[in-house]
Amino acid sequence: MSEDGKERAVELRYEGGAHALPLLTGTEGDKAFEAKTLLSHAGMVTLDPGFANTAACQSKITYIDGEAGILRYRGYPIQDLAAGSSFLEVAYLLIHGELPGPGELKDFSEQLRANAALPVEMRAMIDALPRDGHPMVLLGAAVNTMAAFYADTVDPGDSDQVDRATLLLLAQLPTIAARIYRNSVGEQPLEPDHSLGYVEDFLRMTFGGDSGSKELDELYAKAMDLLLILHADHEQNCSTATVRVVGSSQASLYGSVSAGINALFGPLHGGANQAVLEMLEEIRGLGGDVDSFLAKVKDKESGTRLMGFGHRVYKNFDPRSKEIKGLAAQILDRQEQPDELFELALRLEGQALADSYFTDRKLYPNVDFYSGVIYRAMGFPTTMFTVLFAIGRLPGWIAHWREQRLDPAARIARPRQLYVGPAKRSYNG
Numbered sequence: 001m002s003e004d005g006k007e008r009a010v011e012l013r014y015e016g017g018a019h020a021l022p023l024l025t026g027t028e029g030d031k032a033f034e035a036k037t038l039l040s041h042a043g044m045v046t047l048d049p050g051f052a053n054t055a056a057c058q059s060k061i062t063y064i065d066g067e068a069g070i071l072r073y074r075g076y077p078i079q080d081l082a083a084g085s086s087f088l089e090v091a092y093l094l095i096h097g098e099l100p101g102p103g104e105l106k107d108f109s110e111q112l113r114a115n116a117a118l119p120v121e122m123r124a125m126i127d128a129l130p131r132d133g134h135p136m137v138l139l140g141a142a143v144n145t146m147a148a149f150y151a152d153t154v155d156p157g158d159s160d161q162v163d164r165a166t167l168l169l170l171a172q173l174p175t176i177a178a179r180i181y182r183n184s185v186g187e188q189p190l191e192p193d194h195s196l197g198y199v200e201d202f203l204r205m206t207f208g209g210d211s212g213s214k215e216l217d218e219l220y221a222k223a224m225d226l227l228l229i230l231h232a233d234h235e236q237n238c239s240t241a242t243v244r245v246v247g248s249s250q251a252s253l254y255g256s257v258s259a260g261i262n263a264l265f266g267p268l269h270g271g272a273n274q275a276v277l278e279m280l281e282e283i284r285g286l287g288g289d290v291d292s293f294l295a296k297v298k299d300k301e302s303g304t305r306l307m308g309f310g311h312r313v314y315k316n317f318d319p320r321s322k323e324i325k326g327l328a329a330q331i332l333d334r335q336e337q338p339d340e341l342f343e344l345a346l347r348l349e350g351q352a353l354a355d356s357y358f359t360d361r362k363l364y365p366n367v368d369f370y371s372g373v374i375y376r377a378m379g380f381p382t383t384m385f386t387v388l389f390a391i392g393r394l395p396g397w398i399a400h401w402r403e404q405r406l407d408p409a410a411r412i413a414r415p416r417q418l419y420v421g422p423a424k425r426s427y428n429g
């Protein structure tokens with residue numbers, strides 16, 4: 001043990017010297033050695049493309065064990081939250097660290113509902129955006145402008161302003177998303193109805209709320225709530241890491257979340273739910289020939305991936321995909337005709353899991369594999385799928401941004417590099 005109280009259990013030996021590094025142990029026994037003195041003591045940096053082995057921070061929000069397929073928010077297993085909680089309760093838990101009491105949850109919900117309406121100028125701004133633009137592009141843009149519409153809530157150093165920005169983002173993201181959707185299909189946007197629940201009102205603002213079946217409306221609201229819970233946080237994924245990196249410069253919560261939305265849009269991240277549906281449609285177009293499609297995926301030259309499969313952290317199964325697959329079966333069971341794309345997805349999953357290409361590389365269905373078929377059954381166009389992911393992920397982004405803001409160890413994110421470009425050369429020849 002050294003004077004800073006940290007165990008020095010890792011020794012790095014290199015030509016010309018050795019350096020002892022502190023070893024840290026997480027709640028569940030995970031180990032990390034602290035490399036922050038490496039450059040000053042040993043004159044070298046670590047090289048870790050994609051940060052696959054780099055912990056950027058210590059966090060108390062979400063725990064994942066990728067080998068065992070474990071996901072917990074603030075210590076609570078995702079299966080328990082999926083079975084008994086609600087999205088708003090989970091949002092509160094992620095952001096505040098503890099489950100709300102009944103009075104706190106009611107208050108939280110009421111505050112969100114009371115702040116759901118957008119300022120008139122913001123409505124006009126959203127309505128002026130290109131209506132055929134991708135909803136994720138418009139969502140990122142609209143959220144970024146919240147820093148202008150609510151300019152008195154952008155100071156990360158002011159806790160009251162941060163609380164207000166947290167509330168406004170959570171309250172208004174569904175309203176913005178529904179407005180973007182209504183504009184895209186040429187329908188008049190609908191204003192929030194504060195008497196309805198968060199998810200129910202989002203579905204009403206999106207679809208108009210007259211499906212004709214109360215039972216179906218309730219089932220869809222329940223399904224949507226569950227999907228939002230399952231997407232609510234996933235520790236240092238690409239978009240959350242982005243939110244943290246942007247926030248580390250003391251940018252506003254709105255600007256950081258807007259950056260997270262743009263990171264989420266990529267097809268290797270949240271955009272995968274749209275890409276899965278497009279892939280299933282492509283296979284259907286090939287007459288449902290799963291074998292040929294999988295052969296193309298396995299041919300590295302083709303550049304084709306099995307979308308909705310594989311994960312940086314899960315190397316056994318993604319616990320979220322199990323929950324979602326069950327939900328998909330429940331929703332699609334209610335359709336008069338069997339859902340062709342769901343059947344195709346089941347076949348594709350079965351064949352991939354029986355194929356050593358996928359099992360050798362530990363590639364299993366992820367959260368995006370079945371979510372799209374549910375969204376499609378509910379009536380969402382594919383371009384809205386990643387927007388729904390963003391609504392779900394928002395509490396996670398906010399929780400991480402707020403945690404970093406109060407972390408005494410947090411510094412501006414500024415990675416190093418290993419320069420391998422041209423050596424010094426003369427401009428004048």
Ligand code: CMC
Pocket residue numbers: 050237267268269270271272297304305306307308309310311312313361363366367368
């Ligand atoms: N289809 C075919 N091969 C794959 C796939 C896939 N979906 N994913 C990984 N591989 C192969 C990859 O070619 C590589 O093979 P080899 O060792 O022979 O070169 C090996 O598996 C390891 O892949 P990697 O790219 O090093 O893995 P990664 O951890 O960097 O990438 C991933 C993780 C999720 C980006 C990747 O699995 C992928 O592209 N999946 C498809 C897109 C997708 O579904 N994304 C959603 C992820 S979950 C939700 C979210 O994050 O939003």
